[in-house]
Amino acid sequence: MTAAQHRLFVASLLAIGAGAQGALRAQTVISSFTTTTFAGSPNGPVTTDETNFTFNNTVTSVTSFTAGSTAYQVSGTADQVFVRRNAVNATQSSVWYTSTGTGVFTAAHSEDYGQLLLGNNINRGSDNTFANGTGPTTGNIERLDFVFTGSLTANASMGFAVFDRGASSVHDGFKIALITGWDGVNNVPTAYSQLFFQAPNWTPALNAGGDFDYTLFRYNANNDLSAATAATETGNQGIGGVVFTIGNFNVAPGTPVYGYSLFGYDVTDAGSSANLIDYTNTTFFPTTTDGATGGGGIDLAAVNGITFSAIPEPSTWALGGVTLAGLAIAARRRATSKAGVQTAS
Ligand SMILES: [Ca+2]
Ligand SMILES: [Ca+2]
Ligand SMILES: [Ca+2]
DSSP states (O other): OOHHHHHHHHHHHHHHHHHHHHHHHSOEEEEEEEEEEEOOOOBOOOSGGGTTOEEOOOEEEEEEEEETTEEEEEEEEOSEEEEEOOTTSOOOEEEEEEEEETTEESSOOOSBHHHHHBEEEEEEEESSTTOOSSSTTOOOOSEEEEEEEEEEEOOTTEEEEEEEEEOTTOBOOEEEEEEEEEETTTTEEEEEOOOEEEOSSBOOOBOTTSOEEEEEEEESSTTBOSSOSEEEEEEEEEEEEEEEEGGGGTOOTTOEEEEEEEEOTTOOOTTOGGGGSOTTOTTTSOTTOOSSTTTTOOOBEEEESEEEEEOOOHHHHHHHHHHHHHHHHHHHHHHHHHHHHHHHO
C-alpha cells in the first residue's frame, strides 16, 4: 500500500466511524420488545364510580427492546413524577386501561394521574396527554417531568424510551428534553438540554401480543382519578416505541442528568432551552394544543422514567475475550517472573 492509498484507507475508516456515530445520534423507532408479566390478585370494586369493574393488578414490564441494530435493557427507574398543568386549562384528563372483557381490566387502578404513568407497565397509560380543552378527550398537561432525585451520569450507551398506544403509522409526535439542573427544594427543573422531537405518524406500531382492547376513563378533577365521569369508550390498538440516546440532546458523557421531560409537539424553545422551564409561558407552551397526531395527541403507555442501556454487541464481547486472554497471559508471565524472583532470593 502506497502512502496515498494508506491515507485514503484511513480516511474511509474515519468516514465509516463518523457514519456509525451519526446513526447512534438519531432517535430510533423500536422494532421489537420483550416483556415480563407479574400476575396480581384481581380486585374490585375500587371506587364508588367504578363499582362494577374488576382490576386484575397485572404488571407487564418492558424488559428489553431492539432499535436499529442495538439491543437495550432496563438500567434504572425514576423515583418521582411531576405533572405540570397550566391553571388556565380545563381540569379534564383521560387515561386508558387494557381490557380483557367487559368491565375487567388488566392493570391496577390508579387514583393519581402521575402515579399511573410512572413505572413500567404497558397495560395502562394516558390518552391525548397534551391536548388542551374542555372536552372529555383532553389530557390538559403542558409538561411531564420524570425525575431521578439522586441524578444519573450521562453515558453514551444510555437510552430513554417513549411508548405510544396507537395504530400503525399514525403514532403521535411529541418532544423531549433531558433535565440537566434540578432544584430539589422546590422540585422544579433549573436547566434543560436542547429540545428534541419525534415527528408525528411514525411507524411501525408494535405490540408483543398483537393489538389489544382498551377502555378510556375520563376525569374532570386534574390529577385526581378517584371518580371517573365516563368509562365506556373502547378501542383496539397496539404499542409503538422510540428510543433517544444522550447524543440526541447534545449532552456530554459525564454530565449529571436528573431525568427527562415530555412535551406536546407544539412546544417550542425558540432556540433557548431555558424557555422550557416555565410551562405557564404560553409563548412556548400554547394552551390551545389540539389532540391531533401533530399536536398533543400522544397516548403514553406507562413505561416512563425508565433508563435503558445498550447491550454490548457480541463482537465487543469477543474483543473483550481477546483482551482478557491477553491479560491472563500477561498475569501468568508476571506470576512466573515473581516466582523466579522468589527462587533467587
Ligand atoms: Ca397514539
Ligand atoms: Ca398546551
Ligand atoms: Ca391520541
